[in-house]
Amino acid sequence: MTRTAFIPALALVAAMFAAGCSSLPSAGSEPAQVASIDPKVKFKDGDRYLGDLARALNMPRETVCKELGRYDCFSDAFRIVLGGVEAPNLTVHTPLEEAALTAPIALDRAALHVCTSRVRMDREDPANAVLYRASASGRPDKAWMETTSNELYGVLLNRDPTKAERARLVGFYKDVATEQGKPNPDAASDWVTLSCFALASSLESIFY
Amino acid sequence: MTSLGGDRSIGRLLASLALAVGGMGAGAVWAPSASAKPPAPAAFCQTYPDSKSCTTGFAECATCHTTAPARNAFGAQLSERLAPGTPRPLSDQAFVSALPSALKMIEGLDADEDGFSNLAEIRAGTRLASAESFPKVMACAPDQASKSGDGRWNVCGYDPNYAFRKISLDFCGRSPNRAEAEAFRKIKGEAAQKAALGEALDRCLVSKYWLGSNGVVWNLANAKIRPAFVIKSGANPGPVPLGDYDDDYNLFTWAHSGDRDVRDVLKAQYFVRRVSDDPVKLEIIPEEEVKKRGRATAQPVPADKRAGLVTTRWFAASNTMFTAIPRTTAAQAYRAYLGWDIAKMQGLLPVSDEPHDYDRKGVGAPECAVCHTTLDPLTYPFTRYNGIGGGYTYDDDRLKAYIRGDGPNVVNAPKSGIILGKPVKDLVEWADVAANSDPFAMNVVRDYWKVIVGREPEVQDEEEFSRLWRGLKDPARYNYRVERMLHDLVLTTAYGRP
Numbered sequence: 001m002t003r004t005a006f007i008p009a010l011a012l013v014a015a016m017f018a019a020g021c022s023s024l025p026s027a028g029s030e031p032a033q034v035a036s037i038d039p040k041v042k043f044k045d046g047d048r049y050l051g052d053l054a055r056a057l058n059m060p061r062e063t064v065c066k067e068l069g070r071y072d073c074f075s076d077a078f079r080i081v082l083g084g085v086e087a088p089n090l091t092v093h094t095p096l097e098e099a100a101l102t103a104p105i106a107l108d109r110a111a112l113h114v115c116t117s118r119v120r121m122d123r124e125d126p127a128n129a130v131l132y133r134a135s136a137s138g139r140p141d142k143a144w145m146e147t148t149s150n151e152l153y154g155v156l157l158n159r160d161p162t163k164a165e166r167a168r169l170v171g172f173y174k175d176v177a178t179e180q181g182k183p184n185p186d187a188a189s190d191w192v193t194l195s196c197f198a199l200a201s202s203l204e205s206i207f208y
Numbered sequence: 209m210t211s212l213g214g215d216r217s218i219g220r221l222l223a224s225l226a227l228a229v230g231g232m233g234a235g236a237v238w239a240p241s242a243s244a245k246p247p248a249p250a251a252f253c254q255t256y257p258d259s260k261s262c263t264t265g266f267a268e269c270a271t272c273h274t275t276a277p278a279r280n281a282f283g284a285q286l287s288e289r290l291a292p293g294t295p296r297p298l299s300d301q302a303f304v305s306a307l308p309s310a311l312k313m314i315e316g317l318d319a320d321e322d323g324f325s326n327l328a329e330i331r332a333g334t335r336l337a338s339a340e341s342f343p344k345v346m347a348c349a350p351d352q353a354s355k356s357g358d359g360r361w362n363v364c365g366y367d368p369n370y371a372f373r374k375i376s377l378d379f380c381g382r383s384p385n386r387a388e389a390e391a392f393r394k395i396k397g398e399a400a401q402k403a404a405l406g407e408a409l410d411r412c413l414v415s416k417y418w419l420g421s422n423g424v425v426w427n428l429a430n431a432k433i434r435p436a437f438v439i440k441s442g443a444n445p446g447p448v449p450l451g452d453y454d455d456d457y458n459l460f461t462w463a464h465s466g467d468r469d470v471r472d473v474l475k476a477q478y479f480v481r482r483v484s485d486d487p488v489k490l491e492i493i494p495e496e497e498v499k500k501r502g503r504a505t506a507q508p509v510p511a512d513k514r515a516g517l518v519t520t521r522w523f524a525a526s527n528t529m530f531t532a533i534p535r536t537t538a539a540q541a542y543r544a545y546l547g548w549d550i551a552k553m554q555g556l557l558p559v560s561d562e563p564h565d566y567d568r569k570g571v572g573a574p575e576c577a578v579c580h581t582t583l584d585p586l587t588y589p590f591t592r593y594n595g596i597g598g599g600y601t602y603d604d605d606r607l608k609a610y611i612r613g614d615g616p617n618v619v620n621a622p623k624s625g626i627i628l629g630k631p632v633k634d635l636v637e638w639a640d641v642a643a644n645s646d647p648f649a650m651n652v653v654r655d656y657w658k659v660i661v662g663r664e665p666e667v668q669d670e671e672e673f674s675r676l677w678r679g680l681k682d683p684a685r686y687n688y689r690v691e692r693m694l695h696d697l698v699l700t701t702a703y704g705r706p
Binding site for chain 2: 032034036037038040041042044047048052085087088089091093094154158159208
């Protein structure tokens with residue numbers, strides 16, 4: 001997929017899964033989740049977030065996310081924005097009490113960076129692929145999409161998807177299958193990349 | 209259903225607790241302040257002894273004030289009805305007599321217009337002048353509880369699976385993998401689950417994420433040590449090397465880990481080195497080695513004059529600097545280890561006949577004396593410890609060097625002082641009183657509570673928070689061992705209820 005077509009797809013996937021995440025009461029046949037009476041949801045912070053992604057996607061932590069190919073996304077680029085501290089030079093002794101306005105942007109950048117890198121690695125070295133594995137039938141059929149959806153949830157969120165969650169990911173494929181009215185030759189890998197991004201940037205992945 | 213107050217930090221109660229501590233321990237050394245009403249916190253609680261604001265017997269200043277003496281909306285309502293027609297300022301006696309009836313008159317009003325009457329908020333312990341603070345329902349209704357049991361998270365009680373994930377993230381810095389989470393889910397029975405949570409915690413408490421350089425414990429010390437790279441000496445020095453704060457971080461980490469007494473942050477007369485950072489290994493430095501250190505990293509205060517982190521070279525370099533009566537140093541020690549920020553009028557325990565203003569700084573002016581009646585006697589024990597000027601040494605005659613700048617009377621500043629209403633002969637005794645105090649224990653637990661639970665302890669947390677800090681002091685429970693306290697912290701409802 002070209003860069004210009006990738007961006008609308010990215011916006012779409014973000015909106016779609018944001019909507020999905022907000023509908024906590026029910027996901028398919030799952031029992032409705034009662035809202036917390038004393039919510040204390042915590043931000044994972046950039047260090048733990050990237051560490052979790054690195055372990056999940058079998059990528060070295062030192063290289064999992066580099067801004068401009070040089071600067072670690074947490075330590076060098078977004079440390080304070082993503083909940084870190086830097087006392088000796090910046091006198092930021094404790095994490096920001098309120099999330100910075102740019103924190104979601106930084107997190108999205110990191111998530112997309114990591115997912116893009118992992119899928120590229122999978123395409124270059126299929127024998128050691130983690131997320132993107134070619135379909136046995138040679139084309140991205142429904143069975144492949146469901147299997148891949150299960151793996152994405154398992155790898156990134158440490159659980160199986162509900163039926164509704166899996167159906168939503170599978171249904172998303174059609175949005176990347178075409179590019180400007182023409183078949184997208186990279187539809188399968190783009191779908192895996194964007195699905196990875198959707199899960200890696202979900203509330204469940206970022207907060208605990 | 210249980211109704212408890214929300215959005216009200218126990219931290220904010222600390223200032224009022226100061227009055228309790230001082231009132232019980234000091235008595236005669238207290239003096240009423242000209243610009244405040246010292247009897248008010250107690251008189252308020254005599255009227256409302258069951259209020260959740262009055263667990264210490266003293267309401268906080270913020271009940272009626274923004275920054276004393278300025279009043280908030282509740283204070284303004286009260287003032288209008290307090291002995292109207294009587295000339296101001298009211299005497300303490302007139303104030304105390306008039307207070308109950310004035311309070312009664314405004315019980316039905318709603319000072320912050322949040323829909324809850326003043327009386328409802330007084331009972332719940334919520335903030336009377338903040339519309340964002342109001343009584344909340346803090347327990348599940350029966351139907352919520354039954355539905356919650358079927359959901360992914362049990363939001364109506366302690367959820368061990370949730371706690372297991374949190375322990376891994378909070379103390380090890382990573383989510384449990386799927387195999388670990390599933391293995392934990394297979395554990396049945398409360399006792400077995402608690403044991404497994406304890407084991408998970410133990411594994412994390414020795415991790416680099418927890419104890420390493422820039423780890424969680426290290427970062428807890430940031431606001432206490434306040435490092436500045438530009439003046440760091442020792443390893444990885446800055447351009448103007450004055451002191452090495454690695455000594456401070458290592459001692460802090462040592463006292464907060466293992467089977468060690470956390471009071472050593474104020475009482476240790478030794479230093480600690482970091483032998484390795486992964487795995488984390490710390491050890492006490494033999495005193496002979498400390499004495500042999502070179503100019504850049506020497507710790508010149510003799511061992512018997514040391515008081516943990518408040519007498520290190522770094523603490524003196526970054527706080528005392530060149531001052532005769534180092535009020536900044538004492539204020540930082542008070543803030544860092546007792547949780548009271550005098551600049552925010554917290555922990556004020558006025559001492560009669562103070563401040564003496566030995567160094568001609570004008571601190572006796574009424575607007576300054578409000579704080580300096582507490583701060584100056586708190587500071588005197590620091591006056592024999594040199595900062596940058598004087599080479600970080602201990603010197604009984606130190607103040608003679610300041611006569612030229614601060615006047616001849618500066619040498620009369622004593623090395624004895626008063627902390628928490630108790631007279632102390634020197635800084636070592638000062639630190640001993642501080643380390644054994646309730647505010648110290650509260651501050652230790654509160655630091656961890658904020659990081660681990662994710663917010664300040666609030667009114668609904670009062671029982672669990674109180675149990676933890678009291679337990680920290682109790683020789684039969686945690687005996688000042690942070691790790692023992694943490695084992696109970698992760699079993700609190702505040703931690704384990706999603």
